Amino acid sequence: MSTCLVPRLAVVGVGLIGGSLALALKAAGAVGEVVGIGRGRANLDKALELGVIDRATQDLAEGVRDADLVFLATPVLSLTEVAATAAAHMKLGAILTDGGSVKGSVAAAIEPLLPVGIHFVPGHPIAGTEKSGAEAAFATLYHGRRCILTPTAHTDIGALDLVRRVWEIAGSSVVLMDVEKHDRILAAISHLPHMVAYSLVNAVGSYDRYEENILEYSAGGFRDFTRIASSDPTMWRDIALTNRDALLEMMERCEAFFAELKEDVRNGEADKLYEFFQRSKELRDAIVK
Ligand SMILES: NC(=O)C1=CN([C@@H]2O[C@H](COP(=O)(O)OP(=O)(O)OC[C@H]3O[C@@H](n4cnc5c(N)ncnc54)[C@H](O)[C@@H]3O)[C@@H](O)[C@H]2O)C=CC1
């Protein structure tokens, strides 16, 4: 009989987020067996080869059957369907959690589907990179980062405690938050920057006056600013669709500042431009150490 925190972990979607949690728990000796569940055989084989998972299956029902904890790490729009199938085949008392970037739609859709005796804890590790797939996973991704859990009135306290300990063992500090606050904060600090980066790359990459790819002339600033535009398009499509209202509000705020800047450039407003840039620098220097 295993004495580790999670005797059997099932990870649905063995990519950056699911794979990294598996590796972190393995490194800490907190997990017995890790079962990886996915749609593509090639990614599962890679995950096996890299030691991210111990067993692989493309059959969700079979993969979750004996799991004590099931971690859903697939794109946000797939989570409800995956959760419904997983929950229907999990053992009584097992815990289901997720790492989706948007929480309001996820918790609201999944909770009504859960059979009695299956506990759901919505979560979101605030850690990541622009890379995807099992090859992108690494054990220290969550070190020194935050993980937001968004329990609802229905969340089981024991399940919440176990998921909290899982993320702490993975190296994160856990913050509890209500879903609306989560979705608004993430729209501002994560989802808006991705939309801006995607737009910037399009604006510059489609500029064809000189019939050559001017992205090849990019210096450090362009690379830093647009790294996140290399992120997975399915993931970001799902985030944009499921956090629509909060994201639109932030995109409008951003548009207003851009419009102000445009007017000041057009009118040669030296003092206003200086103030705009000075204020931005102070804000940025205070936020990002
Ligand atoms: N990439 C990041 O930096 C972060 C991502 N997230 C969230 O974590 C989740 C996973 O993201 P990543 O690990 O980056 O993606 P990923 O693309 O690296 O991995 C997702 C895996 O799920 C598989 N998959 C997709 N649909 C599936 C389905 N219906 N059934 C089984 N497998 C399926 C994909 O084939 C892929 O292997 C997403 O919900 C994302 O919003 C959360 C925090 C950070």
Ligand SMILES: O=C(O)C(=O)Cc1ccc(O)cc1
């Ligand atoms: O690569 C980066 O800097 C990110 O911003 C990663 C990221 C993407 C999505 C999330 O929900 C959380 C973190």
